[in-house]
Amino acid sequence: MIQAxxxxxxxxxxxxxxxxxxxxxxxxxxxxxxxxGAGKSTLLRILAGELYPDHxxxxxxxxxxxxxxxxxxxxxxxxxxxHYAVPLPFSCExxxxxxxxxxxxxxxxxQNKRIIDQCMEEMEVLPFARRMFNTLSGGEQQRVQMARVLxxxxxANGREERILLLDEPTSSLDYLQQQLILSKIRSLAKKGxxxxxxxxxxxxxxxxxxxxxxxxxxxxxxxxxxxxxxQSSLLxxxxxxxxxIISDENYSFPILIPALHNKNRISQPNxxxxxxxxxxxxxxxx
Amino acid sequence: xxxxxxxxxxxxILLITSxxxxxxxxxxxxxxVQVIAILLDQAGIHLPVTYSQGMVNVLMQIxxxxxxxxxxxxxxxxxxxxxxxxxxxNPLADPGLIGISAGASxxxxxxxxxxxxxxxxxxxxxxxxxxxxxxxxxxxxxxxSFLVFRFSRTDGKTLVATLLLAGLAMNALxxxxxxxxxxxxxxxxxxxxxxxxxxxxxxxxxxxxxALIPFIAIPMILLPRLARSLNAFALGEAEAAYMxxxxxxxxxxxxILSTLAVGASVAVSGIIGFVGLIxxxxxxxxxxxxxxxxxxxxALLGASLLNLADILSRTIIAPAELPIGIVTAILGTPLFxxxxxxxxxxxxxxxx
Numbered sequence: 001m002i003q004a005x006x007x008x009x010x011x012x013x014x015x016x017x018x019x020x021x022x023x024x025x026x027x028x029x030x031x032x033x034x035x036x037g038a039g040k041s042t043l044l045r046i047l048a049g050e051l052y053p054d055h056x057x058x059x060x061x062x063x064x065x066x067x068x069x070x071x072x073x074x075x076x077x078x079x080x081x082x083h084y085a086v087p088l089p090f091s092c093e094x095x096x097x098x099x100x101x102x103x104x105x106x107x108x109x110x111q112n113k114r115i116i117d118q119c120m121e122e123m124e125v126l127p128f129a130r131r132m133f134n135t136l137s138g139g140e141q142q143r144v145q146m147a148r149v150l151x152x153x154x155x156a157n158g159r160e161e162r163i164l165l166l167d168e169p170t171s172s173l174d175y176l177q178q179q180l181i182l183s184k185i186r187s188l189a190k191k192g193x194x195x196x197x198x199x200x201x202x203x204x205x206x207x208x209x210x211x212x213x214x215x216x217x218x219x220x221x222x223x224x225x226x227x228x229x230x231q232s233s234l235l236x237x238x239x240x241x242x243x244x245i246i247s248d249e250n251y252s253f254p255i256l257i258p259a260l261h262n263k264n265r266i267s268q269p270n271x272x273x274x275x276x277x278x279x280x281x282x283x284x285x286x
Numbered sequence: 287x288x289x290x291x292x293x294x295x296x297x298x299i300l301l302i303t304s305x306x307x308x309x310x311x312x313x314x315x316x317x318x319v320q321v322i323a324i325l326l327d328q329a330g331i332h333l334p335v336t337y338s339q340g341m342v343n344v345l346m347q348i349x350x351x352x353x354x355x356x357x358x359x360x361x362x363x364x365x366x367x368x369x370x371x372x373x374x375x376n377p378l379a380d381p382g383l384i385g386i387s388a389g390a391s392x393x394x395x396x397x398x399x400x401x402x403x404x405x406x407x408x409x410x411x412x413x414x415x416x417x418x419x420x421x422x423x424x425x426x427x428x429x430x431s432f433l434v435f436r437f438s439r440t441d442g443k444t445l446v447a448t449l450l451l452a453g454l455a456m457n458a459l460x461x462x463x464x465x466x467x468x469x470x471x472x473x474x475x476x477x478x479x480x481x482x483x484x485x486x487x488x489x490x491x492x493x494x495x496x497a498l499i500p501f502i503a504i505p506m507i508l509l510p511r512l513a514r515s516l517n518a519f520a521l522g523e524a525e526a527a528y529m530x531x532x533x534x535x536x537x538x539x540x541x542i543l544s545t546l547a548v549g550a551s552v553a554v555s556g557i558i559g560f561v562g563l564i565x566x567x568x569x570x571x572x573x574x575x576x577x578x579x580x581x582x583x584x585a586l587l588g589a590s591l592l593n594l595a596d597i598l599s600r601t602i603i604a605p606a607e608l609p610i611g612i613v614t615a616i617l618g619t620p621l622f623x624x625x626x627x628x629x630x631x632x633x634x635x636x637x638x
Binding site: 045048050070071072073074075077078079081083086087088089090091094095098099101102104132152 | 371372375376377514517518520521522524525527528529530532570571574575576
């Protein structure tokens, strides 16, 4: 679906992203992981077409990204950046409706209204529809912006090719809302959407990623399935911090625990962690 | 919040009422009924209302051109203000920010001083000087805003922050030169400089209005077509581009169209401050920022308010006239501050 061929990016002579190639499949959730400054957001902006790589190219269905008509692209690819603030007073409904602008030529007002109501319902922001966006809390704003992006990709005509790029969509959300957004993303992937997102939370990545690209200082440290990349040694190298991995039979995904920033404790991990039962956890509390 | 269709209807009613009032009030009082009767009579419909031929002459030759000028200038300034605020993503932006007013002032002041110092350049009569002033100030306004625009472009991209800074620099530079020339001006020159820089609708004539119409009508027709793009632009430049907006073209269009309207307005009526800032602001507090409504509503309200301000400027110290820029500033500032206080909370949100 999306192929990156030997793309690299630098700002005033400094390499932000070292030459890397990878492929992203349709219907998969690809997570970009890595410590701060690894180049995750830069990579996402290159994939979105906002930044041009120094060399190499991005192909979407074998067509170079820069050759696609921006207006057509906007009907099948949506991007959620970390920039939520809107300095002018718009109601939430108006913001979500902006997601439908690329479709104004094809779809009717009634269709658009139905789609934005549905997207707001899914992101649980319908009660704020008439409220001014800048009176909402950070988490509420993030969900309204997410609803806008969903509305941009909502299908009025039954086409299927959809690409969704998200930069830390859960950054200001509580646990419940993180799960709300990520399970929505999972269900979109099942519908055939191609999804690439930046996450900071390793456990969310473990829970939802089909594929992980692990970056560090611009280098692509690992590129593989969730199980392949989520290895203690790899992650510890990337984050320069010991990271424990626990498997529990009750969960289909690994549980990751960053060690305290205290080398002694990390080098002799407590065995109790590995069992992870409730009574043992209580022992840890003491 | 008022519903959008109701607000539009309210603004149209205000526009018609203020126009009829402005046409009637003055040294020769013409009642609103008489104004309507005279206008309908021109269209061939006779109403049983009595009025004198003097009233017809005053209305058709003096008042009506002035009302039309007020409508065009007020509408043009307000719609450009709303569009530029959308482009700068800042409700405090003003057409003056991109150097339009500064360039117009400098060229007008320069012309006033040069013409009175070297009268050979001026053919006989006042009218040619007046038209010359219009043309020169329009060129000055366009030139400075073009320069500001040019400075802020790198690699085919317009950086909005640089645009703002370049505008400030241009304002400072033109302001310095204007000050220098004003400093050397004699009493008579000073009076015309002051009169011009405070604005007036006093020079209205049908000829002038016909010349002005294209410069205002084109932005009024084209700017509302950019409404959705400006909405998307409010989310951020990159965000707008992700929604398929051609950001580069949008910036060019907004700046060129605003310069046309503001440049032409300044050229015919001098600098009338605050309309471009306050009118969109009032409307934002009433019905939000959706440019699909805001742009046209701004034009309607701007036109009405300038007409109301002109009534005051003509009547407060009658038979003399107060420059209209003074009226808009004296009325506009308290209103603006009241709005700021009312929505301090929102203004705090701006810094983020």
